[in-house]
Amino acid sequence: MTTTKGLEGVVATTSAISSINQDVLTYRGYSIQDLANESTFEEVVYLLWNGELPTADELEVFKKKLAENANVPDAIFDVMKSFPGTVHPMAVLRTAVSALGVFDPDADRMDAHSNMEKAVRLQAKIGTIIAGFARIRNGEEPIPPKKDLGLAANFLYMLKNKIPTDAEARMFDTALVLHADHELNASTFTARVCVATLSDIYSGVTSAIGALKGPLHGGANEQVMNMLEKIGSVDEVDYYINDALANKEKIMGFGHRVYKTGDPRAKIIKKMVGELTGHGAETKYYDMSLRIETLMKEKKGLLPNTDFYSATLYHTLGIGNDLFTPVFAISRTSGWVAHILEQYSDNRLIRPRAEYNGPGLRTYIPLSER
Ligand SMILES: CC(=O)SCCNC(=O)CCNC(=O)[C@H](O)C(C)(C)COP(=O)(O)OP(=O)(O)OC[C@H]1O[C@@H](n2cnc3c(N)ncnc32)[C@H](O)[C@@H]1OP(=O)(O)O
Numbered sequence: 020m021t022t023t024k025g026l027e028g029v030v031a032t033t034s035a036i037s038s039i040n041q042d043v044l045t046y047r048g049y050s051i052q053d054l055a056n057e058s059t060f061e062e063v064v065y066l067l068w069n070g071e072l073p074t075a076d077e078l079e080v081f082k083k084k085l086a087e088n089a090n091v092p093d094a095i096f097d098v099m100k101s102f103p104g105t106v107h108p109m110a111v112l113r114t115a116v117s118a119l120g121v122f123d124p125d126a127d128r129m130d131a132h133s134n135m136e137k138a139v140r141l142q143a144k145i146g147t148i149i150a151g152f153a154r155i156r157n158g159e160e161p162i163p164p165k166k167d168l169g170l171a172a173n174f175l176y177m178l179k180n181k182i183p184t185d186a187e188a189r190m191f192d193t194a195l196v197l198h199a200d201h202e203l204n205a206s207t208f209t210a211r212v213c214v215a216t217l218s219d220i221y222s223g224v225t226s227a228i229g230a231l232k233g234p235l236h237g238g239a240n241e242q243v244m245n246m247l248e249k250i251g252s253v254d255e256v257d258y259y260i261n262d263a264l265a266n267k268e269k270i271m272g273f274g275h276r277v278y279k280t281g282d283p284r285a286k287i288i289k290k291m292v293g294e295l296t297g298h299g300a301e302t303k304y305y306d307m308s309l310r311i312e313t314l315m316k317e318k319k320g321l322l323p324n325t326d327f328y329s330a331t332l333y334h335t336l337g338i339g340n341d342l343f344t345p346v347f348a349i350s351r352t353s354g355w356v357a358h359i360l361e362q363y364s365d366n367r368l369i370r371p372r373a374e375y376n377g378p379g380l381r382t383y384i385p386l387s388e389r
């Protein structure tokens with residue numbers, strides 16, 4: 020048996036959902052750049068789940084369905100109210116999505132129609148859950164979603180109790196488009212492994228949220244902002260980065276298992292943040308990010324991944340640091356679900372082997388003799 024640490028380079032499945040080829044990312048064959056420029060998150064979700072872009076009528080019906088399903092049962096908010104206010108929102112989201120499964124009488128119905136209905140319910144509710152918890156922990160009541168707002172604008176509205184400007188909503192929507200799917204990343208693989216046992220969608224997404232939470236994956240965006248705040252100013256960047264690298268620390272938001280010439284999403288988000296700061300937004304974190312990028316390239320040959328500039332983008336949109344990874348989950352739920360549905364459509368249990376490197380066969384010693 021041969022093993023590859025971290026399964027690097029191992030091709031574990033076929034998939035028709037997204038592809039990374041020579042550092043170009045596509046969803047169902049459409050380039051991420053075109054989708055970011057032209058489409059909306061709802062269009063992308065439809066595309067990922069159905070394989071084709073929607074017609075105008077199909078999109079209208081889909082958006083209406085999402086809007087009708089965006090309310091979260093009070094029972095879920097009641098559970099959240101019992102949590103310590105200090106708990107991480109990703110832990111809350113993981114628990115809330117699991118609880119949604121508990122309250123869904125169709126949770127274990129496995130036919131394609133029921134699965135698609137559950138997918139819509141989940142995607143519609145996930146932003147409401149996160150925004151709701153952000154208010155609950157401040158002692159406020161969750162704000163119900165508005166039927167006439169899309170998923171991106173609704174999230175910002177429910178979070179801040181203020182309808183976002185068109186520019187804010189569009190920028191956030193683009194961030195959701197960019198994070199929707201990413202081939203066989205760790206959380207998506209987790210979701211596929213889970214449902215390949217023929218477990219349900221809620222279990223698949225709950226496990227995926229657990230995997231996204233870690234700082235080597237989706238959790239990096241929050242750590243990037245924490246780092247920028249800790250560094251404090253452009254003048255302190257060189258000292259901080261040199262010191263961290265000398266101590267063999269990882270700089271969050273850099274490096275990628277697959278991209279070698281740069282993450283195309285990072286380039287798009289960097290441009291968005293640059294434009295924002297050019298329009299009067301605080302420039303400090305963007306300037307610090309530019310300097311960190313230069314240093315990381317010089318010292319380690321490492322380039323920013325999608326989490327690096329997303330941090331400044333979300334900060335500029337007024338989203339709290341510990342909500343960055345949950346925001347990633349709003350978007351990635353669409354990809355997880357697409358992969359779960361694809362897994363069901365041609366399933367086989369995922370069960371690799373481990374090369375054993377523990378002790379050889381040993382004689383059992385009774386407890387009384389140890
Ligand atoms: C949405 C996403 O999930 S994007 C990724 C988000 N995660 C991060 O930003 C966390 C920081 N980055 C990392 O930890 C890694 O680059 C990963 C996890 C993204 C990719 O990991 P791998 O492909 O397994 O690379 P690995 O961790 O083995 O690193 C290879 C080498 O580069 C170094 N390296 C990789 N990333 C970094 C980094 N961000 N800062 C400093 N050094 C790094 C490692 O220390 C290692 O060096 P060594 O060979 O001298 O020991």
Ligand SMILES: O=C([O-])CC(=O)C(=O)O
Nearest residue numbers: 200201203204205276325
């Ligand atoms: O693909 C990966 O390993 C991580 C990543 O960038 C993502 O999930 O968006």
